[in-house]
Amino acid sequence: MSSSIEQKVHAGVLNDYFSVDCVIFGFDFSQLNVLLVDRVMTDELTGKELFNDLTLTGNHIYDDEDLDAAASRVLFDLTGLQNIYLEQFKTFGAPDRINRENDRAWLAANGRDPDKRIVTVGYYSLLATDKVTLEWKGRNVRWTPVAEVTDLAFDHMAILQEALVALRKNLLREPIGFELLPEKFTLSQLQRLYEVILGVALDKRNFRKKVARMKYLVPLEEKQMGVAHKPARLYVFDRDLYEKNRKELLDFAI
Amino acid sequence: MSSSIEQKVHAGVLNDYFSVDCVIFGFDFSQLNVLLVDRVMTDELTGKELFNDLTLTGNHIYDDEDLDAAASRVLFDLTGLQNIYLEQFKTFGAPDRINRENDRAWLAANGRDPDKRIVTVGYYSLLATDKVTLEWKGRNVRWTPVAEVTDLAFDHMAILQEALVALRKNLLREPIGFELLPEKFTLSQLQRLYEVILGVALDKRNFRKKVARMKYLVPLEEKQMGVAHKPARLYVFDRDLYEKNRKELLDFAI
DNA sequence: CCAGCTTAGTGTTACTTTTACACTTAATAA
DNA sequence: TTATTAAGTGTAAAAGTAACACTAAGCTGG
Numbered sequence: 001m002s003s004s005i006e007q008k009v010h011a012g013v014l015n016d017y018f019s020v021d022c023v024i025f026g027f028d029f030s031q032l033n034v035l036l037v038d039r040v041m042t043d044e045l046t047g048k049e050l051f052n053d054l055t056l057t058g059n060h061i062y063d064d065e066d067l068d069a070a071a072s073r074v075l076f077d078l079t080g081l082q083n084i085y086l087e088q089f090k091t092f093g094a095p096d097r098i099n100r101e102n103d104r105a106w107l108a109a110n111g112r113d114p115d116k117r118i119v120t121v122g123y124y125s126l127l128a129t130d131k132v133t134l135e136w137k138g139r140n141v142r143w144t145p146v147a148e149v150t151d152l153a154f155d156h157m158a159i160l161q162e163a164l165v166a167l168r169k170n171l172l173r174e175p176i177g178f179e180l181l182p183e184k185f186t187l188s189q190l191q192r193l194y195e196v197i198l199g200v201a202l203d204k205r206n207f208r209k210k211v212a213r214m215k216y217l218v219p220l221e222e223k224q225m226g227v228a229h230k231p232a233r234l235y236v237f238d239r240d241l242y243e244k245n246r247k248e249l250l251d252f253a254i
Numbered sequence: 255m256s257s258s259i260e261q262k263v264h265a266g267v268l269n270d271y272f273s274v275d276c277v278i279f280g281f282d283f284s285q286l287n288v289l290l291v292d293r294v295m296t297d298e299l300t301g302k303e304l305f306n307d308l309t310l311t312g313n314h315i316y317d318d319e320d321l322d323a324a325a326s327r328v329l330f331d332l333t334g335l336q337n338i339y340l341e342q343f344k345t346f347g348a349p350d351r352i353n354r355e356n357d358r359a360w361l362a363a364n365g366r367d368p369d370k371r372i373v374t375v376g377y378y379s380l381l382a383t384d385k386v387t388l389e390w391k392g393r394n395v396r397w398t399p400v401a402e403v404t405d406l407a408f409d410h411m412a413i414l415q416e417a418l419v420a421l422r423k424n425l426l427r428e429p430i431g432f433e434l435l436p437e438k439f440t441l442s443q444l445q446r447l448y449e450v451i452l453g454v455a456l457d458k459r460n461f462r463k464k465v466a467r468m469k470y471l472v473p474l475e476e477k478q479m480g481v482a483h484k485p486a487r488l489y490v491f492d493r494d495l496y497e498k499n500r501k502e503l504l505d506f507a508i
Numbered sequence: 509c510c511a512g513c514t515t516a517g518t519g520t521t522a523c524t525t526t527t528a529c530a531c532t533t534a535a536t537a538a
Numbered sequence: 539t540t541a542t543t544a545a546g547t548g549t550a551a552a553a554g555t556a557a558c559a560c561t562a563a564g565c566t567g568g
Binding site: 015017018063064065066067088090091093094095117119121 | 269271272317318319320321342344345346347348349371373375
Binding site for chain 4: 482
């Protein structure tokens with residue numbers, strides 16, 4: 001990931017062939033959301049709204065810019081967030097991936113050749129919605145529950161779906177969820193996280209037995225305060241312990 | 255994957271910005287190999303050999319060509335193979351990924367601008383070495399044991415390593431190995447496959463117990479013939495049974 | 509202050525999977 | 539007929555999975 005200065009000031013030339021699209025998932029304990037950008041096009045003469053739809057947060061990359069850095073920059077431009085890990089999950093390059101009328105009109109209106117192919121590298125990230133300030137440079141960006149997204153511009157619906165598959169696969173293998181929780185969290189919060197992202201219900205007792213085997217989930221002598229029910233014990237994720245005890249997953253399905 | 259005609263005849267223009275690199279793994283029951291191309295450069299005047307190294311099988315893609323189709327075409331051009339499944343695993347786009355002297359000289363000698371960045375989409379495939387004929391259009395392509403590859407042109411060493419990680423991850427989740435075996439195979443062959451690709455030793459009895467649980471591995475009333483030891487029972491992989499009984503992997507590591 | 513609300517927290521049993529480990533069997537070759 | 543080679547087999551202990559229902563602790567409102 002590039003430094004903040006590189007992210008903010010970029011001297012290169014935007015490259016017409018490459019873009020990155022970032023699928024920014026936002027977790028909020030009740031559902032999984034995705035960051036979408038309003039795309040409104042109005043007729044220049046009449047002022048009439050031609051269409052108003054949604055896209056993922058993507059953009060072209062600079063000619064001398066690393067792919068990962070470009071993804072970070074785009075995320076920064078849209079949200080002001082920095083030092084967020086973005087995972088590259090797939091590259092989309094069908095020659096006809098931009099073929100709908102709205103998309104072609106949009107590109108033309110923005111000074112791009114709608115017939116020029118664009119290969120886009122997909123990244124995803126997973127954030128806690130409440131850590132993101134969406135009042136940023138007046139961009140028209142907002143969280144939408146993933147379950148409610150039915151259509152997006154370009155091939156972004158397909159990109160979103162692939163990102164969700166990649167996110168879930170990754171969550172099943174790596175403890176990527178702790179970034180989303182407060183430093184001290186309860187087991188119910190952790191369980192909720194898995195349920196929301198994986199879209200399943202988990203048994204509380206079995207979940208806790210599993211947690212008990214993970215030595216890097218350290219119980220504290222500290223409880224929630226100010227909740228209107230029995231306060232839960234707080235836990236922390238010990239990254240060092242995790243790294244040391246991480247064993248190769250060699251459990252294979254033939 | 256495109257049809258064979260599309261693979262052979264392509265009318266478009268090669269795009270200078272994009273390439274695909276195919277990491278073709280070859281399994282031969284004794285080791286895991288990778289298909290590499292000799293890259294020899296000689297001084298035009300003196301005829302002296304300037305360098306002689308190895309690259310992955312990659313090439314630029316056509317402007318109107320799908321990424322997956324481009325990977326298939328490159329594989330076809332180099333090996334004559336068709337209808338081989340190629341899995342996209344990662345895209346490499348560091349602006350300085352081509353910076354070594356040999357690589358720059360090579361590009362210049364081949365009429366390309368060494369300062370122009372090239373983003374390459376990585377694909378891998380897994381074949382049985384004995385199914386591949388390397389006498390194809392006189393290309394200088396050959397199998398090299400993965401364990402013996404120490405250096406490659408461009409950033410191909412890094413691409414190879416990432417491909418191997420992706421291959422192993424995939425083999426642990428999906429039964430991708432059966433393409434490499436004869437239609438009827440023995441359990442020892444299957445075990446050997448896993449050992450060679452994953453680079454581990456597996457216990458014979460435990461392996462067989464695991465196989466016994468996989469209902470889509472169907473034992474036949476048929477044995478090996480002509481071997482100088484106790485003949486092994488033959489098995490087939492029943493893809494239909496696999497597809498029907500495939501269950502969601504929801505076994506997560508918190 | 510106590511009754512009610514809400515979420516935290518806990519244990520057992522049956523079953524399945526994993527791990528570690530060594531000898532017998534069946535074919536060909538010499 | 540014997541040697542060589544790889545195939546094939548069982549068990550016990552430990553760990554993990556799955557299903558399942560009640561009590562505990564704090565706050566709230568009357």
